[in-house]
Amino acid sequence: MSSPCATPQQAIDAALAGGLRxxxxxPGTYNNAAFTMADGIDVYGGFDQSFQRDPSKINGLTTATIQGQEGYLVSGSPEAVTVVAxxxxxxxxxxxxxIVGPDTQQQVGESGRSTFAILVTDTDxxxxxxxxxxGGIAADGLxxxxxxxAPSLTSAPGGQTGGSAAEYSTSCDESSHGGGGPAVTNSYTGGSDPGSGRGGDGGEMDTSCGWWGGCSNCFATAGDPGQNAAQWIAGGYGFGGYGGW
Known part of the structure; x- marks a missing residue:
């Protein structure tokens, strides 16, 4: 060849035509210079201005940068690519x-687009x-x-009212009380049934029992609060009922 080529692709085409290997x-930067490798033709960078090459000393004075481009044809389809093999x-x-892969942008009607620094297909x-x-920056997807x-929910009901405290004529009793009301259940759209809280226990019969078996305060205590619902769901939480008196 009598003169250098402007791009790697021009040089590859000339090598094919001249039977070169x-x-x-x-050195330099080659913008929009995507190229396709030819079968059996080697491509080397790292040369200085006099085309002397030492692979162990490739630096800023010998660097050949190939910048690809969007729309380079690969198998008939436009892609963002730099080197094709x-x-x-x-x-x-x-x-x-x-070798620098090109940046690319989403095209109208496309769901994203890839970018390739080197695209190798059917090659061994x-x-x-x-x-x-x-690598370059690929295009965003759709x-x-x-x-x-979210499923439709109905609030779980509160617990039932607790039983009343027991009171009768007997010795002082600080432990006996009425039982709490049972829990109830509730269904909602899109899930299983969360249970409500059970009612609170009734208050104890007496308070302040003395050692002699009597009480200094023989009034029954207030019942316990009802329990909260058994399961928390956004928009569907029943609060406990009040205790009995």
């Missing part, structure tokens, strides 16, 4: 380049070595749909 990419069956090498003879590879509404 290698393409050398000089498709159906390579002969040993082929990609080495010494900085490609060597990728000594490259710096950076917005998600609203979630399902």
């Amino acid at each position: 290698e393409v050398y990419v000089g 498709d159906s390579l069956s002969h040993p082929t090498t990609l080495s010494g380049l900085t 003879a490609l060597t990728i070595e000594n490259n710096i590879i950076a 917005a998600g749909s609203d979630g399902q509404d």
Whole structure:
């Protein structure tokens, strides 16, 4: 070749036409320079301005940066891609380049779009070595749909009123009392039945029993409060009933 090419793709096409096996990419940044590898043609970066190359000393003076583009054709479909390797069956090498995937944006009617720094398909003879590879920013997907509404609930009822305290003529008794009312249940749409709280126990017969068996305060105590509902559900919580007197 008598003169350098403007892009890696031009150099690959020229190598194919001239029966050459290698393409050398000089230092610099190549914007919108996506290219497709050719079967059996190696692509090398890391050269200085005189096209001398030391793979162990690739630096800012020898770096070849390839920036891809959105809309590059891959198998007939537009994609955001930088390097394509498709159906390579002969040993082929990609080495010494900085390869940057393009950023992409969601297109009308699409549910997102991917970006590829290197897209390899149906290939088992490609060597990728000594490259710096950076991905681009893919396009957002479509917005998600609203979630399902919460189930319809009916508040669980409160516990029933507790039993009355017992009082009769006998020796002082600080422990006997009436039992609490039973709990009741309630159904609601979309779930199992939560139980309400049971009623509170009635108050004890006496208070302040003395050692002689009598009481200094023979009035019955207030009943215990009813229990809260057995299960908390948003919008469906029954409070306990008041204790008996």
